Amino acid sequence: MEIKFSDMIKEAGVVGAGGAGFPTNVKLSSKSEYIIVNAAECEPLIRVDQQLLLHYTDDFLAGLQIIADEVQASKAYIAIKAKHTEVIHQLNKKLVNYPSIEIYPLQNFYPAGDEQIIVYEVLKKVVPRGGIPLHVGCIVCNVETVINVYGATKGKSVTSTFVTITGEVNKPSTYELPIGMSFKDALALCGEENLENKVGILNGAMMGNIITDFEMPITKTTKAIILLNSKHLLIKEKSKTIEQVLKQSRIACIQCQKCTDLCPRDLLGHDVKPHKVMRIANYGLTDYSGMKTALGCSECGACELYSCPNGLSPRQVNKMIKQELRNAGVKIDNEGKEFSASQMIEYRKIPVNRLISRINLEKYDVPAPLISHNYDLKKVVIPLNQHQGAPAIRIVEQNTYVEKGQMIAKIDGDKLGANIHASIAGIVTDISSDSITIESEMEVK
Template sequence: MEEKIVQLIKAAGVVGAGGAGFPTHVKVNANAGHVIVNGAECEPLLRVDQQLMSQKADLVVKGLEVVMEATGASRGTVALKGKYHDAIKNLTRAVAGKPIDLFILGDFYPAGDEHVTVYEVTGKIIPEGEIPLKVGCVVNNVETLVNVACALEGQPVTDTYLTVTGEVPKPMTFKVPVGTAMQEALALAGQDNLEGLVIIEGGPMMGNVVRDPELPVTKTTKALIVLPEDHPLIRKRNMSLAHILKQAQVACIQCVRCTDLCPRHMLGHRLSPHKVMRGIKYLQTGEEVLNMALSCTECGACEYACEVMMLSPRRVNAMLKQELGKNGIKLTPSDGREAVTPGREFMKIPSQRLVSNLGLVPYNVPAPLEEIDYRPGKVTIPMKQHIGAPARPVVAVGERVERGQMIGEIPAGSMGAMVHASIDGVVREISNHIVIEGDGVGGVAK
């Protein structure tokens, strides 16, 4: 049965919906004792997972049970925050009599960093550069488990749930077909004029500024946050790398606060962002500093920490990681003897303070989940929405396809994920994406 589960998940093209899109059939093809659902959703303004856990509690638990069966795990835990009252109520009912418990995480950022989540739930530290399996755990995102449950019924991933919020008339959460243009998703929330506005795809801490609103949503899109172009968060995001580096060199006072608040440093990892800043300042980026950059998750807690000088160790690390990646340099494994720093409990960043610090209080509003049946006139489906090799197109231009039909396969001998048509229509273009023109004009089906 375990092999059959893995094959069904693979055939459905399920990838981690909450991060970089790690193929789920690869993740669950392992032996683990404990499967943890990461329901922290700790980035401000995001509202997908908390509502899925409430409105689709049975599906989430079913997905969790499937992964437990595939991995042979005897224990399952849904880790979520105490403020998700409806989710807690519905999940408590859904897990009754099952070897699954709920774990209430503190309301801090980044409770959803999987190293942090695993430590909070189990008390075990995943060594630097390792994955949760190293300590016997598999961690899955909430929407991923909904997709796993659907995969067992033969339903491939064709849609993605996302929160559209910020400077929009009607903040809301809904699902749209993969490949829908972002500007269409924004229009569903009432925002069809983007003049003077900027879109962030993902959370305000880790998301990216979108330069082209016609770009498609993918299996991993969790949120589109619209902010005025003069919002402090956008101004900071738009700072050039040259400016960031210059600031790091002239303004870092080595106060160490960024290191004190770095969640990976607090788990005993060798990462000390103030030392990276010192290395940049004195142009001394030796092996120790480079290793630090490689273990950075780009969570942005260090930017929050540097509220006086307003520097960005995160951007500096990201730049170093990019350069090291180009040269094939990887993290040197640690000795696995990490220990939590004293006082960690008192150094966590409270979510409410983060929202306030980011200037997001006016936008910290509900974005209710509504089940709509949106049918775009056209979708642009990337062949790479996941970690690993891009999918290989298996359709031709002019070919008619149906929603759910496989249009991209995993190249032989590679790690990757299958890709499926998200609407009925005709293939109009094939490159590193497939464009499908739908039947009729787009809109919300009645």
């Protein structure tokens, strides 16, 4: 019996590799007029998409065509920054065989890879506030996700992910890393074994979180490890507590509205007004309607790391209020509203080069080529929840042998989630409520 496309993807454990890990079988279960591949490499310093498109061109294009056919899309766009001329040249050589796939060149601005921004750039359609691209007839996929879909059609499960390791490292590079490998082991590939006074940022300088525990495992959604000195500007900014943020805001916010002027989501017409949220927080106001503007915030960080002249953090205040509203059961209400982009959207894009300079990352803005490496890992710790939805339920017992690629945890029934597979062959030496540990057979002996 022929296996359904969505079942192949679900079986392989494919999730959105560049974002929040939404299960891909669910995303591709709908029909859509357009497919957009997000190859914008939105965050500074990350090089994964560029390397994948160069080295896995055939798999990528085959996977994209399969997806387009499955969702019955009339057109598929590869949205990539025009500056990546080598990648575009490589793609164009192959696209003669794919008449329904087209490259869409993007300007070099931040946040070009925001899902809703990229839909507007390519289709000139505004996704409703709090909505998804499907609301305007579009599905957006990440480059690595497309390649993983192609692999799933060939019976290959997701056991690794591609990660750029950069910053204060001897040799910035991009690697294909086994899921469950520790950050410490990953950094050792770049010659970084002494991590004293070093702090990492996970996935992106703008939106990423600080890493202080380097024993954390690589997951399906890990895209970058940026290693910096603990005294770097970015680390100081990201280390502020919400109490510090609010105190600084009360002292120094001058209501200049620059945070709102440059807010990418407000420029889409989503009525996101960070300066109003700052005002409410600063003066202890209880303007519920004013607070609701925070619900549309994408937390891109443009307001705190680029636009604010006093170095304040509207993003963190937005994030705090957004969580409070959610806890209170307040949801986005778009009833009776139509969304259209501001006339200023073309003139208020944040140049990436200027952003990199502003956050003091210029010396790290270097190539990070894809490096092949033969891994001899002694141990992996594989989380059971690397995706949106419910954690996977383990289906292996302790002290049993598993092969690489073998399913070790399965999503329960029709729940939202993703299957998990062994990234190395070895013995299951520990099972906890949130992870499965596998050690190589030689190590166990």
